[in-house]
Amino acid sequence: MSRRFNIGCGLFVSFAAFVSGCSQSAWPQWGGPNRNFTVASGHLAESWPEGGPKRLWSRALGDGYSTIVSDGATLYTMYRKDKDDPNEHVIALDSATGATRWEHSYPAPYLCLDPNDEDKKQTPQFGAGPNGTPVLVGGRLYSIGFTGMMCCLDAATGKQLWSHDLFKEYGATMLVCGYAASPIAYHDTIIALVGGKGHGVMAFDQATGKVVWQGGDMDCSYSSPVLTTVDGEDHLVAYMSGEVIGLSPKTGEIHWNITHRNPVNSNCICTPIACPNNQVYFVNGGDSAGGKMVRLAKKAGKIQPEEIWANKKLAGGLTDAIRIGDYFYGGNGRGFFVGFNAKTGQIVWQERGYPSARAIAADGKLILLDEEGRLSLVTATPGGLVQHGKAPLLTKEAWSAPTLIGTKLYLRDRKTIMGVDLG
Numbered sequence: 291m292s293r294r295f296n297i298g299c300g301l302f303v304s305f306a307a308f309v310s311g312c313s314q315s316a317w318p319q320w321g322g323p324n325r326n327f328t329v330a331s332g333h334l335a336e337s338w339p340e341g342g343p344k345r346l347w348s349r350a351l352g353d354g355y356s357t358i359v360s361d362g363a364t365l366y367t368m369y370r371k372d373k374d375d376p377n378e379h380v381i382a383l384d385s386a387t388g389a390t391r392w393e394h395s396y397p398a399p400y401l402c403l404d405p406n407d408e409d410k411k412q413t414p415q416f417g418a419g420p421n422g423t424p425v426l427v428g429g430r431l432y433s434i435g436f437t438g439m440m441c442c443l444d445a446a447t448g449k450q451l452w453s454h455d456l457f458k459e460y461g462a463t464m465l466v467c468g469y470a471a472s473p474i475a476y477h478d479t480i481i482a483l484v485g486g487k488g489h490g491v492m493a494f495d496q497a498t499g500k501v502v503w504q505g506g507d508m509d510c511s512y513s514s515p516v517l518t519t520v521d522g523e524d525h526l527v528a529y530m531s532g533e534v535i536g537l538s539p540k541t542g543e544i545h546w547n548i549t550h551r552n553p554v555n556s557n558c559i560c561t562p563i564a565c566p567n568n569q570v571y572f573v574n575g576g577d578s579a580g581g582k583m584v585r586l587a588k589k590a591g592k593i594q595p596e597e598i599w600a601n602k603k604l605a606g607g608l609t610d611a612i613r614i615g616d617y618f619y620g621g622n623g624r625g626f627f628v629g630f631n632a633k634t635g636q637i638v639w640q641e642r643g644y645p646s647a648r649a650i651a652a653d654g655k656l657i658l659l660d661e662e663g664r665l666s667l668v669t670a671t672p673g674g675l676v677q678h679g680k681a682p683l684l685t686k687e688a689w690s691a692p693t694l695i696g697t698k699l700y701l702r703d704r705k706t707i708m709g710v711d712l713g
Contacts, residue, residue: 317360325517330652342683352371353371354370357423360700361445363385368420391448400437438462451499453499491504525538525586526538570584581605603637605622614651619656639675650691655667663685
């Protein structure tokens with residue numbers, strides 16, 4: 291079995307039983323309850339004092355861009371102490387104090403396909419990882435680390451229930467900047483982007499780790515898949531290395547694919563966004579492919595895409611846009627925070643001052659954490675951006691999207707994790 295190598299770095303969802311059972315007091319997966327960084331919350335303060343929102347606690351952690359998931363009482367994330375640490379760590383923290391409840395560690399040496407070729411070695415140049423975000427479902431936590439180590443842990447104790455080495459067992463795509471895709475739960479399976487001939491996407495039984503289905507020959511990317519429904523049928527959309535695909539989450543059958551790549555054949559970390567009326571928006575993190583909106587519909591027994599619009603001036607970078615009404619708001623990978631029309635793709639405004647900002651939509655506002663570690667509270671409208679508060683809380687690079695539960699916000703950079711109250 292050949293091992294694949296990929297060079298390059300990096301609101302509406304109505305799907306299945308997993309999300310329908312999620313409480314709005316939890317943040318169980320990448321992007322929150324509905325995987326779109328939009329969440330119901332308590333009332334957020336209209337403005338902040340000069341020092342910013344109230345700090346609840348702060349503590350040292352370690353490197354990594356894994357975001358924080360939570361059942362409300364416990365926070366879960368991943369880290370590596372530094373680039374020389376041979377192990378990765380999955381950690382559970384008390385949400386009220388930040389104190390460690392348990393920690394699970396395992397060996398995770400960086401991968402190397404050819405010791406004589408620097409382009410075929412994983413590099414911690416942009417961070418030691420881990421990059422992906424775990425999934426919390428059914429009392430279990432599912433994580434995938436920088437080197438493709440997939441673990442299923444008991445969420446209460448941290449005990450390992452099963453694991454897979456995606457690279458050694460399945461010849462997964464070796465991403466030079468580290469595995470970054472966050473797995474997704476679907477009924478009694480966990481679906482992960484793996485890459486390689488015959489197992490581009492794989493589904494594992496949640497309880498046992500047994501392979502339920504696998505399919506596709508495409509390489510993995512840094513993106514995370516998303517679930518939607520098309521005419522009542524569950525559908526998975528995944529941005530692979532050089533193409534976007536749609537497939538059945540029940541069987542793995544691929545229905546469609548669209549070539550959409552940049553010169554380094556990677557799309558960074560942008561997640562496809564499921565939209566109303568069977569539409570999906572996706573954007574490449576490079577400077578050439580841009581953003582595209584498609585409409586999905588059943589044709590001859592398969593779901594197929596139809597392009598609505600494309601705009602090469604849109605770029606995702608490392609951030610995901612948020613849809614509010616007929617507009618998207620998000621970073622464009624070129625130093626701007628932008629607003630653009632969801633019906634046409636036309637950029638209607640762009641603002642500096644929020645570099646590579648990650649956003650959460652809550653209580654009619656946007657919470658922004660930019661890469662410099664500054665937290666902002668803003669209102670985004672088709673006419674522009676109104677700022678209500680801004681405070682430096684973390685340090686560069688704060689590339690992990692924050693997590694909101696009620697009015698409590700949890701955020702991290704490559705050194706520190708903290709909780710603040712936005713109420």
